[in-house]
Amino acid sequence: MLFPTLAFGVFFLFVYFTAWSLDRENGRRKLFLLLASWFFYAQWDWRFVGLLIGSAVLNWGVAALIARSQAHDPEDADRKARGRRKWLVGLGVTANLLILGLFKYYGFFVEQALDLVSRFGWERDLPLLQIVLPVGISFFTFQGISYLVDVHRRKTPPAKSLLDVMLLMSFFPHLVAGPIVRASDLLPQFDRVPRLTRAMATHGMLLIAWGLFKKTVIASELSVRLVDPVFFDPSAYGTLDLIAAVYGYAVQIYCDFSAYSDMAIGIAALLGYSFPRNFDQPYRASSMQSFWRRWHISLSSWLRDYLYVPLGGGRKGLVSSCINVMITMLLGGLWHGAAWTFIAWGALHGSAQVAERLGRAFLGRYRPSGDLSADDVAVERGVIPTWLGVLITFHVVCLGWILFRAETFGMAMAVLQGLGRFQAASLVTPFLTVLIVGGLAMHWLPPRAVEGMAERLKTAPSVTLGVLIGICILLVEAVRPDGVAPFIYFQF
Known part of the structure; x- marks a missing residue:
């Protein structure tokens, strides 16, 4: 269901x-x-x-x-x-x-x-x-x-x-x-006996509508029309299709997983319960540590509190911190699935965070911490521009998504090798381009945009609010493709 x-x-x-x-x-x-x-x-x-x-x-x-x-x-x-x-x-x-x-x-x-x-x-x-x-x-x-x-x-x-x-x-x-x-x-x-306030109901309904749009329109369209065909046979496509598929998967997995979280939080709110936020515009992160403060927050904080910190965190110095981060991310990769590609994905994220720690140590800016993601910085402000930190972080994450999506190392290598194979694009359409650009652009909306909208709408008459939510759902139904694929994280 x-x-x-x-x-x-x-x-x-x-x-x-x-x-x-x-x-x-x-x-x-x-x-x-x-x-x-x-x-x-x-x-x-x-x-x-x-x-x-x-x-x-x-x-x-x-x-x-x-x-x-x-x-x-x-x-x-x-x-x-x-x-x-x-x-x-x-x-x-x-x-x-x-x-x-x-x-x-x-x-x-x-x-x-x-x-x-x-x-x-x-x-x-x-x-x-x-x-x-x-x-x-x-x-x-x-x-x-x-x-x-x-x-x-x-x-x-x-x-x-x-x-x-x-x-x-x-x-x-x-x-x-x-x-x-x-x-x-x-x-x-x-x-305690739960109570449903006007603010909770408005916020919950908006999150459900927003999640429906992200899952059934953006994630589903990108999956069916672009990502699945390219990753099924990477050798049949050229550079533009492969690049679009990698960026498309970055948007797809974000919209798919964050949509589930949004709907879960919204459904719980309508029943009178509050769930913590699970995503916070992860693709605007300017470092890998910052990315993990924003992506799947409930998992990253779990890994921090129940694995990284008990291992010693950063309390015993730089070398210990690097080893503990690497162990944490390797096990985080294994948590996602019983396959070497997931372990390699975790190793990539661990190595990137180790490189950031070593870079800060070299520059004399390392700060020991028991928190996996305490240094929420753009590699280091003043060392490189923030925009460059965001660009580098995003492409390291996209490299990891190739390993995450590919079923085998051979398939992942086929995607990477095909990036140099120039041929006319066959799958990229203006509609798919809009979905990819729009999926990335939503990371630069005002933070807590849905919460802000809910705050403004909570005083609206019930009929007006119901009509607005109904129109949103009808619009999503009108543009969504037939059928609903299972959420990606169901397999984990």
């Missing part, structure tokens, strides 16, 4: 009216939202609803044991109690990673092991199972891990009930493709 479909529209209307009819019964409301979320997830594969339930029970149980130990040792004075809590959180994190590894990485690692032993002339039959990848498993697994770690760090109290943990991990707006909403953000909202 995809957001931009009639089926989801009917589902959401039923959920919306039923949920608000239970606004005085918060417990029943949460139970209804949980059942609705399981129904939503079951539309992909009902068998994996059991996985959702099992994962929630696991994290609720381990967090409860950690909290019980903390209650007996509020000052962390007992060394044995501290050791027990570390053991518990380690056990819980390991269990989450084993679940993720079994479904997402089992086949990849078995294939690599078979390839390795065959190189030594050994033939071994390892059990290669055909395991279906549950939609959104990376997102709800990371959410469970962050909940355990935050309870252990005393950054958030344990959930008051198993129902809250289940809803935290299963809430349908963010379930299959994020954002990764932390327990500290959502559990306090579950504790």
Whole structure:
């Protein structure tokens, strides 16, 4: 069940009216939202609803044991109690990673092991199972891990009930493709009866309309008419088509993923809940560190807080910082998929950030930090112009997108080699050019443009607001292509 479909529209209307009819019964409301979320997830594969339930029970149980130990040792004075809590959180994190590894990485690692032993002339039959990848498993697994770690760090109290943990991990707006909403953000909202303000409703509807446009018009048109054909057979196209396809994919993946985040935030707002912002005009970033402060913010902050900082961050000096950044980005690449191309994509982003750190150290401007993206600078103001930093960063990101989109290294190399093959463009049209230029230009709109528009419209009469939103949706329906492709990040 995809957001931009009639089926989801009917589902959401039923959920919306039923949920608000239970606004005085918060417990029943949460139970209804949980059942609705399981129904939503079951539309992909009902068998994996059991996985959702099992994962929630696991994290609720381990967090409860950690909290019980903390209650007996509020000052962390007992060394044995501290050791027990570390053991518990380690056990819980390991269990989450084993679940993720079994479904997402089992086949990849078995294939690599078979390839390795065959190189030594050994033939071994390892059990290669055909395991279906549950939609959104990376997102709800990371959410469970962050909940355990935050309870252990005393950054958030344990959930008051198993129902809250289940809803935290299963809430349908963010379930299959994020954002990764932390327990500290959502559990306090579950504790109180939600209220829908005029500002929240206006903002939510605008985000949904804007997301529909980005997904069904820009991302879908670029995918079908340009990106998919070129990346299917790069050798059949020349320089202009290949360059357009690379830029087009940069716009496509941004519009596709940010559209899902916008609609998720908007849908949650209409139900009375607030999600954090997940994108902040990433293609106007003037450094790779700045890019990761703006792109998929919930993931980059997760990698920072639960991987980079525990590794030591930048507290032990420049060399340690570079090593930790590289490890973080390699694992971030692996998180996106069980393929060497994703690992290479992570290595490229890690190497670029290491180069930025070394450059600042050479210029005497390195600042140790425990934050993966603390130095939000244009390589360094005063060293190169900001516009040049933006241009360099964008093209490094585009180089990475070739690895990200290509199914194999051979295909990625075919795209790069074809950049020097001059022949008449066959796919680039004025319409596609407008979509690419417009998709990039939206990064230079005023920051928080949708929020600003919502602020101006919140005092408008309800009828006027409804007509405006309706016209926007009808216009999107009129220009969108037939059908809706799954969101790119569903595969992760």
